[in-house]
Every structure is written in structure tokens, then in C-alpha cells.
Amino acid sequence: MMTFPLGFWDISLWLAITAIILIITSEMLSPYYGKINVHINKKRLKNASLATSMAFLITVAVRIINILTS
Amino acid sequence: MQKLGKNATKARATRKISSIHIAGWGLIGFGAIALTTSIIYSSLILAFIGLGLVFWGIIINYITTEEYVKKTLLDTTTLPSLTIIDEMLKELNYNSKAVYLPPKYLREIESNKIYIPKHEGTKLPTPEQILQEDKTFIRNPEAIVLTPLGNELTKLFEKTLNTSFAKVDLAYLVQEIPKLLIEDLEIAENIKIEIENSIVRVRMENSIYKDICKESEKLSGMFRSLGCPISSAIACTLAKATGRPVIVSKHQTSEDGKIIDVEYELLEEPKEKS
Numbered sequence: 001m002m003t004f005p006l007g008f009w010d011i012s013l014w015l016a017i018t019a020i021i022l023i024i025t026s027e028m029l030s031p032y033y034g035k036i037n038v039h040i041n042k043k044r045l046k047n048a049s050l051a052t053s054m055a056f057l058i059t060v061a062v063r064i065i066n067i068l069t070s
Numbered sequence: 071m072q073k074l075g076k077n078a079t080k081a082r083a084t085r086k087i088s089s090i091h092i093a094g095w096g097l098i099g100f101g102a103i104a105l106t107t108s109i110i111y112s113s114l115i116l117a118f119i120g121l122g123l124v125f126w127g128i129i130i131n132y133i134t135t136e137e138y139v140k141k142t143l144l145d146t147t148t149l150p151s152l153t154i155i156d157e158m159l160k161e162l163n164y165n166s167k168a169v170y171l172p173p174k175y176l177r178e179i180e181s182n183k184i185y186i187p188k189h190e191g192t193k194l195p196t197p198e199q200i201l202q203e204d205k206t207f208i209r210n211p212e213a214i215v216l217t218p219l220g221n222e223l224t225k226l227f228e229k230t231l232n233t234s235f236a237k238v239d240l241a242y243l244v245q246e247i248p249k250l251l252i253e254d255l256e257i258a259e260n261i262k263i264e265i266e267n268s269i270v271r272v273r274m275e276n277s278i279y280k281d282i283c284k285e286s287e288k289l290s291g292m293f294r295s296l297g298c299p300i301s302s303a304i305a306c307t308l309a310k311a312t313g314r315p316v317i318v319s320k321h322q323t324s325e326d327g328k329i330i331d332v333e334y335e336l337l338e339e340p341k342e343k344s
Contacts, residue, residue, distance in 0.1 A: 001111050014121060020128075031256045036160045043254070044133045 019056050020051030055068035082295070090134050102300045145281045148299065152219070152282070155296075156289040159186070162213060164224030166190045167295040169337065170302075170309040170316040171215075175200050180234070182221045182306040185315075188212040194315055194340050200308065219296060220303025227307060230254050235310035240265065243311050257300060269319075270335040272304055273329060280327035289321055297321055301332040312336055 006014075026046045029038055102121030108116035110294065168184045174197045176183055185194065192211045200208065207214055208250070227250060228234055235243070244263045251257045251274070260275040283298035297318045298306060309316040320333035 001110065003106055005112050005114045006121070010114075010118075011121075014118065018125065021230070031252050034196075040133045044331050045129075048129055048132060 008059065008062075012056060015052060015059060019049060019052040022052055023036040025049070052055070077330060078147070089145045091131060091243065094127045094131035094134070094275050097123045097130065099127075101125075101127055127273070138246040141281075144278070145285075148282050149285055152289065152298075155219075159214075162188075163260050164188055166192065167317050169194055169217075170218065170305040170318075171200070172309045172313045172315060172339075173314065175315075177201065180225065180228075182218050182224055182309070182337065183215050184218045186214045186216065194337065196340050214311075218302045218306055219299045220301070220306050223299055223303035224306040224310075226255070227303065232342075235307045236313075238311050240270075240308075240311055243307060247307070268314075268338075270308060270336065272332045274300065274332075274333070276328050277330055280323065280330065283321075283330050284327040287321065295321075297332065298330075301330065304332065305334055308334055314339060 022045070026042065026049045029040070029042050029045065031042065094324040101120045104116050104120030106120075107113070107183060108120055143247075149162045149339070164186050166187045166189065168186045171183045171185055173179045175185075185200070187194075189212065192213065195208075195211060195213075199210075203209070206216065213265060216243065224235070231246060231250060247263060249259045251261050252259065258274045258277040262271075263272045264271040277300055279298055283301065286298045295318050296302060298321075301318060301321060305316050305318055314336040317335050317337060319335040320331070323329070326332075
């Protein structure tokens with residue numbers, strides 16, 4: 001049977017790493033540290049990094065609830 | 071010629087954006103293939119690669135920016151209009167300081183106007199007097215009522231903050247303007263606002279308007295009281311938020327243009343004749 005090879009914990013770990021990369025990138029590109037020549041929508045990048053972080057925190061919450069109820 | 075140049079810039083920007091979109095969709099496509107293959111062969115590595123590619127494809131498409139134009143274009147298209155206004159006012163012999171009018175002087179609350187009296191020392195008329203005439207050239211007292219340089223910029227500020235400056239106070243401006251100019255609109259690298267009684271001092275560092283502000287200071291003394299587009303926009307917001315007439319009492323740009331110091335004075339409203 002064909003199944004998706006990644007488990008819930010794998011996705012959580014992947015989300016954590018991606019969130020860290022995005023948060024660091026959005027912070028480094030912040031206009032508060034001077035003008036940069038990267039022409040991207042920094043607000044959207046910040047939103048994406050926050051959304052990924054939230055997704056990771058949700059997986060953590062799910063994991064904690066699982067541990068508590070089991 | 072100028073139109074052709076603008077079209078070429080626009081076409082280049084569109085091409086750049088579409089190539090980024092193609093790259094984004096390419097990543098999503100390859101990611102989808104990798105994910106499908108990972109399911110077929112139960113490969114963990116391919117699943118991670120696929121997930122990464124799909125995610126970054128979506129991110130690239132999502133964070134693609136709006137169109138950007140070169141700063142030199144902004145300077146060269148703005149400066150001539152400033153010179154024209156300056157020459158016109160000089161020709162008409164308007165030498166007094168411009169006063170930014172608060173909303174009660176205006177028919178439409180969203181608009182912004184400046185009042186330039188012909189003769190120095192002329193008192194600001196009452197709102198009723200200005201509303202009664204409702205013209206660009208006022209006869210009694212002889213003056214001109216114009217739309218300021220920062221009119222559209224002020225509207226953009228209001229749109230970005232999703233508010234009307236007529237409904238806020240000075241404390242709100244001190245709190246929100248730095249974030250708006252640095253983070254949201256990326257107009258300046260740093261901005262400081264100080265309030266001392268009826269004087270408001272604003273210091274902007276490395277603003278995108280630095281060259282325009284420096285050049286506008288070379289124009290006539292009267293024109294300096296109008297300010298450059300950014301200082302004019304701040305004057306409009308101050309007039310709206312405080313409900314008091316505002317003048318640009320000092321406008322100074324550093325030698326390298328990196329620091330712009332502007333001093334605004336909040337005037338007392340004229341009392342109605344009983």
C-alpha cells in the first residue's frame with residue numbers, strides 16, 4: 001500500500017527548521033537595520049514566518065495533548 | 071520620450087516578476103513530482119525534498135514584491151514640478167510662509183490645503199472666511215490656497231494605517247509615524263519625533279527623499295516653508311491630528327543629505343470677530 005513516508009513528528013521537525021530559517025531571514029531583512037537591496041515584500045515574508053512558527057507550535061501542542069491524554 | 075522610458079521600465083519590472091513566478095511554479099511542480107515519487111517508493115528523503123520544494127515555491131510566489139522604480143526616476147520626475155510651483159509663486163510675488171490648514175478650514179475632511187498670504191504679517195483668516203471664498207486665489211485678505219506637495223503621501227499614510235488623521239491625536243502620531251515610515255513604507259531608516267509645547271521636531275535619517283529635500287532647499291525662501299514632499303506630508307498629518315494650523319518653521323538637510331531636520335510650529339487658531 002502506498003503511504004506518505006513522513007510521520008507527524010517528521011513534519012513537526014521540518015516546520016521547526018523552516019520557521020527558524022524564515023524568522024531569521026525576515027529579521028535580517030528588516031528595514032530597522034538599514035536599507036537593503038532585496039526587493040521582496042518583507043511584510044509578507046514576516047507573515048509567512050509567523051504562520052510557519054504557529055504551525056510548528058500547533059504540532060507541539062497536539063503532541064503535548066497526546067502525551068497528557070495517553 | 072519620457073513615456074517610452076517609463077514603458078520600458080514597466081515592461082522590465084513585469085518581466086522580472088513573471089520570471090520569479092515561473093521559478094515559483096517550477097519549484098511547486100518539481101516538489102509535487104518528488105512528493106508523488108516519495109509516496110510510490112516510500113522514500114523519506116524524496117518526501118523531505120518534495121515538501122521543501124513545494125513550500126519554497128509557495129513562499130516565492132507569495133512574497134513576490136510590487137513593482138519597484140529607481141530612485142533617480144523619482145527625483146527627476148518630482149523636482150521639475152517643485153521648480154514650476156516655486157517659479158509661479160515668485161512671479162506672483164507670494165513671499166510669506168505657507169500655513170498648513172486643519173480640517174475645519176476644508177470642505178472635504180480627507181483633503182489637505184495650504185494657505186499662503188501675499189503680504190508678510192497677514193493674519194490667518196477664520197475657517198468661515200476661507201470656506202466662504204472656496205477658491206484658489208482669495209481676495210480678502212489676498213492669499214492663495216493650494217494643495218500641498220505631501221497631499222497624496224498623507225492619503226497613503228492614512229490608507230496604510232487604515233485611519234483618518236482627523237480622528238487621532240498627537241500621541242498616536244508619535245507612536246505610529248516611525249513604524250509607518252520605517253517598516254511599512256520604508257521611506258526612512260530612522261525617524262525621531264520630539265514635542266516641546268507647540269513645537270514639533272522631526273529628524274529623518276537616510277530618507278528616500280533626501281535628494282529632493284536637498285534640492286528643494288536651493289529654491290526660494292518662501293518655497294522652503296512648503297517643505298519637500300515628506301516634510302509636507304508630516305505637516306499635513308500634524309494639522310489634521312492637532313486641528314491647529316501648522317507652519318514649517320525650520321527645514322534643514324545635512325551636507326550629505328542623510329539627515330533631514332524639520333521643525334513645525336503649531337499655531338493658535340484665529341479668534342472670530344464678535
